[in-house]
Amino acid sequence: MPAPLFTPTFDSLPVEIYQDNEDLGQAAAAQAAHLLRSFLKVEPVVNLIVATGNSQLTFYRNLVNLPGVDWGRVYIFHMDEYVGMRPDHPASFRRFLHEKLVDRVHPAAFFGVEGDAADPLAECTRYAGLLQQHPAHLVCLGIGENGHIAFNDPPYANFEDPAWVKIVQLDLRSRQQQVGEGHFASLDEVPTHAITLTIPALLSARTLLAIVPERRKSEAVQKALIGPLTPACPASILRTVSHARLYLDLESASLIF
DSSP states (O other), X not given: OOOOSBOOEETTEEEEEXXXXXXXXXXXXXXXXXXXXXXXXXXXXXXXXXXXXXXXXXXXXXXXXXXXOOGGGEEEEESEEETTOOTTSTTOXXXXXXXXXIHHHOOSEEEOOOXXXXXXXXXXXXXXXXXXXXXXXXXXXXXXXXXXXXXXXXXXXXXXXXXXXEEEEOOHHHHHHHHHTTSSSSGGGSOSEEEEEOHHHHHTSSEEEEEEOSGGGHHHHHHXXXXXXXXXXXXXXXXXXXXXXXXXXXXXXXXXX
């Protein structure tokens, strides 16, 4: 198993910095599998919330090949979906997770956010109820190029949001990221709104792993770790919790040295 090159701590947040994306993905997947196995020793069912996006691909590729996780006792949830998005659309987050994780490990259940629900507000209520019925043991999240976690974008993020799931307007940079990752051909194709878990919902999990490789994330990482604690960089909230761990590679960590 790759060893981290550096292990700094920023406020309450421990950070592990690896040589490259591959080493990071292996280490984060090993820790996620270890946590799932540990929870499964004492719980009949374990609830896992996961992220989407190209930065998570190495993590998923390693996670699905690790032995010893009884996926038949794991419920998988996710963080967000575009409003109006069909589950079979190439850019659907439900489709992404089926291809990269769900259809590979065959969990007990996958609860998808139905972005194409006829009543998006009712879908927020439905999904919040599921999350409260099945409290999360583990959240595996990323950080967006604008510092978002899930689709809690600046300037709309709320560290004390009373809701657990809500409809949000997407920041321009967040939408541009989706084009840059190849999920849409142009900005005009990217939806302007999404359903997202809020920051309190994400932080309610027993454990959080933040998996953030790639140089394009370096500015967001810098702001999250050494900038002010502010919704202008939603990921900065991770510094305030003791049950999170941040995984970086040398590229994503390049601006914090």
